[in-house]
Amino acid sequence: xxxxxxxHILIFLGAFASIFGIVYVFLMTRSRExxxxxxxxxxxSIFSGNGSISPTLKxxxxxxxxxxxxxxADVVANVMYTYYxxxxxxxxxxxxxxxxxxxxxxxxxxxxxxxxxx
Numbered sequence: 001x002x003x004x005x006x007x008h009i010l011i012f013l014g015a016f017a018s019i020f021g022i023v024y025v026f027l028m029t030r031s032r033e034x035x036x037x038x039x040x041x042x043x044x045s046i047f048s049g050n051g052s053i054s055p056t057l058k059x060x061x062x063x064x065x066x067x068x069x070x071x072x073a074d075v076v077a078n079v080m081y082t083y084y085x086x087x088x089x090x091x092x093x094x095x096x097x098x099x100x101x102x103x104x105x106x107x108x109x110x111x112x113x114x115x116x117x118x
Contacts, residue, residue, distance in 0.1 A: 053114050058107045065103025069096040 073095035077088040 053111045057110070058104070061103040061107045062100055065099040065101075066096055068103075069099030072099065 070092065073092040076095060077091040080086040080091065081088055
């Protein structure tokens with residue numbers, strides 16, 4: 001086993017331990033906070049989700065927006081590189097965030113309309 005192998009193993013173990021530690025602290029803190037609120041007699045209805053009408057609609061629209069962003073980014077990158085000589089690197093994150101954000105905004109509008117109907 002060489003020194004590089006040992007470095008890779010230590011990095012992997014460190015990353016795993018860090019992720020585990022963050023999740024553990026988050027869950028324990030949330031549990032203690034909830035227990036303290038229940039002991040004080042606070043209404044437990046605040047623990048029941050965020051009230052989204054359809055979380056699958058939200059994630060579906062987000063993933064479709066990301067896919068459309070990737071397709072548009074490829075087209076924009078090729079056009080900008082071919083005609084203007086610009087770098088291709090910035091178009092992918094920009095278009096992914098743009099179309100992902102647009103899809104989440106559209107999801108908000110759709111859910112607001114659906115909640116008004118109820």
